[in-house]
Amino acid sequence: MAKANDNYLRLPGNYLFSTIGQKVREYQEAHPEADVIRLGIGDVTQPLAPEIIGALHKAVDEMGAAETFKGYAPDLGYAFLREKIAAFDYQSRGCDISPEEIFISDGAKCDCSNIQEIFSVDNTIAVCDPVYPVYVDSNVMAGRTGLYDTAAGAYKDVVYMPCTAQNGFAPELPQGKAPDLIYLCFPNNPTGAVMKKDRLQEWVDYANKNGAIILYDAAYEAYISEEDIPHSIYECEGARGCAIEFRSFSKTAGFTGLRLGFTVIPADLEADGVRLWPLWARRHGTKYNGAPYIVQRAGEAVYTEEGRAQIKNQIAYYMDNARIIYEGLQSAGYEVSGGVNAPYIWLRTPDNMTSWEFFDSLLSKANVVGTPGSGFGPAGEHYFRLTAFGTKENTIRAIERIRERM
């Protein structure tokens, strides 16, 4: 008899955003007149930049002519894109990363959830708390963890590294036995916090000393506005010896619907004497057929002079929303952080409300949707995430409503 993979049964309830979607649907059914503004899920709203649209059209035409038609893409992705990434994202910032170390994919979610496959199921994992839920859930699905503590809202066999107001929402180095795989994400989703270079360097040194691998999610690096904040972990000395990095075109260039990302695995990176590059290459070759040619051409357009200028404007648009949210809430007396180097604003709920109490109150009184901090981990309780990805008009209206009605 066929048996289901019971690792999936160890996952608690629903994916956070499904629960939010369900609650919003129920509210709208009960109040069809309500004009609900969504500042919850981290999806972009601005259309693709003209340079990208131009590249898409051109690539579509190429697919229609025998001389320029493309079938399966090369396993690692097209060289024209990997070369641009290596030059603009890495070498220009002094990082020693070559095109051959870049694996093109259809986004960071797949890569940061699939990467655990090339590591032993016996490896222990450490995550920030609060955390992007994909890291933990993908490990549970793979059978790596599964002892869920419902009361604590956390897995017993995962090392949660609290990110609190006291540590600037960036975790301390773990005490005691070192975890094997360490997921770090900066600029952070959900807190919008960043890690300065000296602190990230401490993590790199720690990982090298303990034989741990850092899985560094830099999906939001394009939002960094301040100096002295690394855009890549490879800006730290020794990171080639202990780190894998994930990047995404989703928030950088509005590709959430188009789908494009990449993973960097240094050619000489090893886990317990085994090189990881060939394992990921093998996985990529076996289980994946690559991002579409058309989309990789669109990705290439992000690096042209016009493309870079247009993307910069788009990010500035969202970061102006972040400023509106941050300043609006701060002047209304909320305790807020994030929003300066990231499109996320992290606020402390008023009157010690739980995150879900605040969610319900915000939805019913202000008709604004955000994301409860507790959905990202136990240390997210009493916090709430708003995103800067709405339209400017909706962002202004949402903040006015919060100030007037909450």
Ligand code: PLP
């Ligand atoms: N990593 C983090 C931290 C994210 O917040 C997201 C998306 O919200 C992703 C990865 C996924 O990005 P992609 O759209 O490239 O799959």
